[in-house]
Amino acid sequence: MTEKIAIPLNVNGEIREVVIRPADTLLDVLRNELSLTGAKPGCLNGDCGACSVIVGGTVYKSCIMLAVEAIDSKITTIEGLKNSPIQEAFIKHFAFQCGYCTPGFIINIQALLEKHSNPTYETIKEWLSSNICRCTSYEEIEGAVFSVVEKSSDE
Amino acid sequence: MHIIGKGIMRKDSLEKVTGHAKYTADFESKKMLYGRLVTSPHAHANIKQIDTSSAEKINGIRAIITGENLPLTGEEMKDRYPIAKERVRYYGEVVAVVVADTPFQAMQAAEAIKVNYEFLPVVNSPSEALKADAPLLHPDLENYEKINMVYPVPGTNIASKTKIRKGNLEKGWQESEVIVEEAFAFRPSDHAAMETRAVFAQIHPDGMIELTASSQAPFMIKRLIADYFNVELGRIIVNTPLVGGAFGGKASVQLELLAYLATKAVNGRLVKIVNEREEDMVTSPGHIGLEAQVKLGCTKEGILKAAEILFLWDGGAYSDKAIDLSRAGAVDCTGPYHIDNIWCDSLCMYTNHPFPAPFRGFSHSEVHFAFERTMDVLAQKLNMDPLELRARNAILPGHTTPTQVVLNSSTVGNLPECIRKLKMLLNWEEGQVIDVGPNKVRAKGVSCVWKTSTIDPDASSGVILTFNKDGSINLISGVVEIGTATKTVLAQILAEKLKMDINEIHVQMGVNTQSTPEHWKTVASRGTFMAGRAVLTAAEDVIKQLKSLASFLLRASTEDLEVGYGKVYVREEPKQYIPIKEIAYGYSFPEGLSIGGQMIGRGTYILRGMTHLDKETGAGRPGPEWTVGAEGVEIELNTRDYTYRVLKAVAVIDVGKVLNEKTALGQVKGSMSMGLSFAARETFRFDREGRVLNPQLRTYRPLRFGEHPKYEAAFVETPHLDAPYGARGVGEHALIGMPAALGNSLSTALSVKINYLPMIPEVLWKMKERGK
Amino acid sequence: MLAFNLEYYKPKTIEEAVECFFLLKKENKRAIYYSGGTEILTLGRLNLLQMDAVIDIKSISECLEFNFEHNQLIAGAALSLTYIEERNYFPLLSTVAKEVADHTARNKITLGGNVCGQIFYREAVLPFLLCDSNVVIAGEGGKETASIHQIFNGAFQLEEGQFLIQLLTDQEYITMPFASLKKRQQWETGYPLITVSSIKVDNRLRFAFSGLCSFPFRSTEMEDALNQANKSLHIRIQQAIDHIPAQVLDDIEGSREYRLFVLRNTLEEIITELEGEG
Structure with a gap:
């Protein structure tokens, strides 16, 4: 079984067959086999969150997950998000500069909002401290999240 | 003004929030081979033997490159082999590069290479390096090839010595009634940009060398590869797509040299090398360390009379940009104050540490930590308000800098106004320390800042504007989009000048050194200034061409025409016009006859009036203008366990002119964040053998969401007359004062001198309870 | 990326898992029980940990139990730390778990992975040490239950092929x-x-x-x-x-x-x- 194996992955609503080594991380497979390069390698150590994706409704760091672990789950990467309010809020609040950590932050916030429509600051902080942004002051990201939360709680 | 100053949406917005923005490592090709580094686990050792035999047996291995027959490299002094030869001088230094069909094979082969080392004694700090009996890291120092203003001291570990001699120090001490002297130290650290450095390279059959690199300096890569490897300049093309954070670290040329060697070793095939985080932190250049002594003298009224400063920079194993960094630190060694008598020795020391790249602020947060902390010590001795001491000595038009440049309002801005605003924003009048008990105090600390950009005197920037048939314009500039939104600001400058809709300006985000005009390097907060000037010149060029063609069609002389709102029109009769889109590609008469052709505008800007510094006195003009500012932080400290939180950070910067409010705020607040992170938490931890113990983001910890304070930024606008709309550099300056302001707040709160970074509770505890 | 190849197995029962381990052993393959896997992947990337196969225990139902039975809280080894925090059946455990790594990482880090890890903090074990919990382990000889104090001495003292199934804690301690x-x-x-x-x-x-x-x-x-x-x-x-x-x-x-x-x-x-x- 050290040979490559063919597995199906359900990514952004499409079933994709990939041929991989069982030792390949989900991040490697998304980027190298599926050309989904939105999830970024930042540390390959589970520390920075730039590679975050949603698997079965839960946000994970795809660098510390084997692709084979995701076989039966729906995977959502940044490329699977279309016109979500948090993406628009990031633009409006200048919540990115270089943009490298942005997919990871947006995916994490998306997962947060799917779980908590009206999260407290403590919850936002607990979730978002999983990611590192080196360019902004975080206040911009905070502003973007608040703007989306306030809107959704008005509704 | 219709668009300058506004918070216009970034031109890279949609790409970046959808995950479609492409960075160097995101480009893949079936033809690619993969490079992998083998690095030294020791800080100082002789390489006795490299055994590649078992690595060679691994499938898919195409080349293994070691450090033979390579030229010495280095931007100011050539002292480094791109791959170590015979000796390694820092932990993480490259000893071999493997090229293989897949990253996995390359990794396996790298693991299989066995290197036999013979340990050498380690130089673990710049002061150790200065000792008479210190091991010599570069016995060949006197033979190294070097450029202007590099002054090594052969037979020592001094890679270069910069001297500042202004006025008469003895006279200064005689006039001084109060004198203080302080010592400071901190170790090297890292930029930790989220994107690790990446590069891929190939040599085409016609000999063209093409690299794609995550770099702030694609044009410098081209120049240095030509220089180091004796290749024709025109045969090198460097592409740079979007860059995932840089902060100075990607201004150094290092990994690119390895990619060039790798492709050369496999007959020009495409080879990609991506740093892992650990390599990015220690193998590629990081953030410089410093040991400093500052002695200050003033009158009883607090008027500074003398400054005597010694900087021992932790230049690491190789000098590369460290020499320039040590020079830049000397140039603004005193902080933004008027002092007649200054003596400074700035020594770039070789140590067995990773070597430095520029770091946002280019030595200024480092020297300001030392100087501005000493200012507070002086204020305390004088029993004077530390902001008042700063205001009394604030540098003003008519004063001279340490390198004896006579300043004016355009070149120095308005520091007193920054101080005045800071006082208000920090609510300074309520007092510097407030007991909010039990065991809790709130305290404020301040720092003034200044910085000029000591870039090459002949650095230039070019811009090309090409028209599309619909009258929209493509803006092509050599500035790299590293996150600062400079290209959005350039579009704003152009839109303002041509009075046009910014949505009709299409910015080329990437750089290709063959088709993009050169911008020296995207560093030193020079993008907006230099490329902005080039945009204005290119716009003038376009206006001239538009008027010239329209003049003939409108039957009016060019002097009577205006360009704007998508038209060329007669000034007095705006209804008499021709749409730009009808002439942007030339004009066609009804019968088919055509004149003109696609309009192409060009502009270039070269810095004015900069000179080399005098070897003995440092006198000379190092940069075009200074940005000044005043900053402060407020902390809440637990006096029992020495933990603290930063409640608020404030920066008031004289930016000359705000061009894009949102991106300017982003730069200022982002700078403060990085400055606080550096000051309060970031450092490499070395063991006695000079190994870095924390080359991961798990143990080297940048600030995280929720640890951040409230930020306030305010601007003063004293125009820099040479710059587009008067704008000064703003990308770095708010970082500069953060370490000193934090140090001053903690020192005041604890009544003890905190002169070491990072200021973690353990350091506060040691200083307070152990006095060491 | 790991510098070596791996075989991956995902048994559905405890018996299958143990059998798998010993079959691999017969082939001279070193297998590791894999729960969250975060540490295995991070140490494996740096070549600080080598193995030929991993046996993922996340499909074994006993390892996913989290409920009270006979006045005992059963906590399965393959529960993620965030799951434990959200259910909050054991407030001290939730409090300790919440401080491990970061939220996204804790979606992956499991109770068993944390307490059996090589990285020596193993903080999630503290509540169980305090509550004199029992430990259910499985191995060649089948399932057995023992006091944590017998089997944890700085680290879990597990025999070859054994792995942690559950931690059992008396309800009275939890309050x-x-x-x-x-x-x-x-x-x-x-x-x-x-x-x-x-x-x-x-x-x-x-x-x-x-x-x-x-x-x-x-x-x-x-x-x-x-x-x-x-x-x-x-x-x-x-x-x-x-x-x-x-x-x-x-x-x-x-x-x-x-x-x-x-x-x-x-x-x-x-x-x-x-x-x-x-």
Whole structure:
């Protein structure tokens, strides 16, 4: 079984067959086999969150997950998000500069909002401290999240 | 003004929030081979033997490159082999590069290479390096090839010595009634940009060398590869797509040299090398360390009379940009104050540490930590308000800098106004320390800042504007989009000048050194200034061409025409016009006859009036203008366990002119964040053998969401007359004062001198309870 | 990316898992039980851990149990730390778990992975040490249950082919007053300088520590010292420090002396809080 194996992955609503080594991380497979390069390698150590994706409704760091672990789950990467309010809020609040950590932050916030429509600051902080942004002051990201939360709680 | 100053949406917005923005490592090709580094686990050792035999047996291995027959490299002094030869001088230094069909094979082969080392004694700090009996890291120092203003001291570990001699120090001490002297130290650290450095390279059959690199300096890569490897300049093309954070670290040329060697070793095939985080932190250049002594003298009224400063920079194993960094630190060694008598020795020391790249602020947060902390010590001795001491000595038009440049309002801005605003924003009048008990105090600390950009005197920037048939314009500039939104600001400058809709300006985000005009390097907060000037010149060029063609069609002389709102029109009769889109590609008469052709505008800007510094006195003009500012932080400290939180950070910067409010705020607040992170938490931890113990983001910890304070930024606008709309550099300056302001707040709160970074509770505890 | 190849197995039962382990062994293959896998992947990338196969235990239903049965809380080894936090059946465990790594990482890190890890903090074990929990393990000889104190000595002392299935905790302990503090080098991110957890049982405080020595532990000697009601807090703490079972860590997170300073403060905070309660 050290040979490559063919597995199906359900990514952004499409079933994709990939041929991989069982030792390949989900991040490697998304980027190298599926050309989904939105999830970024930042540390390959589970520390920075730039590679975050949603698997079965839960946000994970795809660098510390084997692709084979995701076989039966729906995977959502940044490329699977279309016109979500948090993406628009990031633009409006200048919540990115270089943009490298942005997919990871947006995916994490998306997962947060799917779980908590009206999260407290403590919850936002607990979730978002999983990611590192080196360019902004975080206040911009905070502003973007608040703007989306306030809107959704008005509704 | 219709668009300058506004918070216009970034031109890279949609790409970046959808995950479609492409960075160097995101480009893949079936033809690619993969490079992998083998690095030294020791800080100082002789390489006795490299055994590649078992690595060679691994499938898919195409080349293994070691450090033979390579030229010495280095931007100011050539002292480094791109791959170590015979000796390694820092932990993480490259000893071999493997090229293989897949990253996995390359990794396996790298693991299989066995290197036999013979340990050498380690130089673990710049002061150790200065000792008479210190091991010599570069016995060949006197033979190294070097450029202007590099002054090594052969037979020592001094890679270069910069001297500042202004006025008469003895006279200064005689006039001084109060004198203080302080010592400071901190170790090297890292930029930790989220994107690790990446590069891929190939040599085409016609000999063209093409690299794609995550770099702030694609044009410098081209120049240095030509220089180091004796290749024709025109045969090198460097592409740079979007860059995932840089902060100075990607201004150094290092990994690119390895990619060039790798492709050369496999007959020009495409080879990609991506740093892992650990390599990015220690193998590629990081953030410089410093040991400093500052002695200050003033009158009883607090008027500074003398400054005597010694900087021992932790230049690491190789000098590369460290020499320039040590020079830049000397140039603004005193902080933004008027002092007649200054003596400074700035020594770039070789140590067995990773070597430095520029770091946002280019030595200024480092020297300001030392100087501005000493200012507070002086204020305390004088029993004077530390902001008042700063205001009394604030540098003003008519004063001279340490390198004896006579300043004016355009070149120095308005520091007193920054101080005045800071006082208000920090609510300074309520007092510097407030007991909010039990065991809790709130305290404020301040720092003034200044910085000029000591870039090459002949650095230039070019811009090309090409028209599309619909009258929209493509803006092509050599500035790299590293996150600062400079290209959005350039579009704003152009839109303002041509009075046009910014949505009709299409910015080329990437750089290709063959088709993009050169911008020296995207560093030193020079993008907006230099490329902005080039945009204005290119716009003038376009206006001239538009008027010239329209003049003939409108039957009016060019002097009577205006360009704007998508038209060329007669000034007095705006209804008499021709749409730009009808002439942007030339004009066609009804019968088919055509004149003109696609309009192409060009502009270039070269810095004015900069000179080399005098070897003995440092006198000379190092940069075009200074940005000044005043900053402060407020902390809440637990006096029992020495933990603290930063409640608020404030920066008031004289930016000359705000061009894009949102991106300017982003730069200022982002700078403060990085400055606080550096000051309060970031450092490499070395063991006695000079190994870095924390080359991961798990143990080297940048600030995280929720640890951040409230930020306030305010601007003063004293125009820099040479710059587009008067704008000064703003990308770095708010970082500069953060370490000193934090140090001053903690020192005041604890009544003890905190002169070491990072200021973690353990350091506060040691200083307070152990006095060491 | 790992520098070696792996075989991946995902058995559905305990028996299959154990069988798989020993079959691989027969082929001279080194297998590791894989739960969250975060540590295996991070250490494997750096070649600090090598293996030929991983046996993922996340499909074994016993390893995913989290419920009360016969006045005991059953906590499966493959539960993610965030799942444990969200259910909050065991508030002390939730409190300790919440401080491990970061939220996204804790979606992947499991209880079993944390307490059996190589990285020596293993903070999630502290509540179980304090509550005299039992441990269910499986191996060649089948399933067995033992007191955590028998089987955990700084690390789980598991025999070849054994793995952790569940931790069982008496319900009465779960409701007892507790306190847990994690102190870091700076602010809210990173490994601990020290983590101290405590519960109050029959008016006596129990203490367990992580980050103080190179393994997590509970020390009755230290508890005896800290529970001397007739002595001053200062003396109690000093005597407890005299009974620390191994050398106090001196590393990049903090020096030995500073750790002891932090320990004194932390013990003071916890004792003040818990002794204040009836």
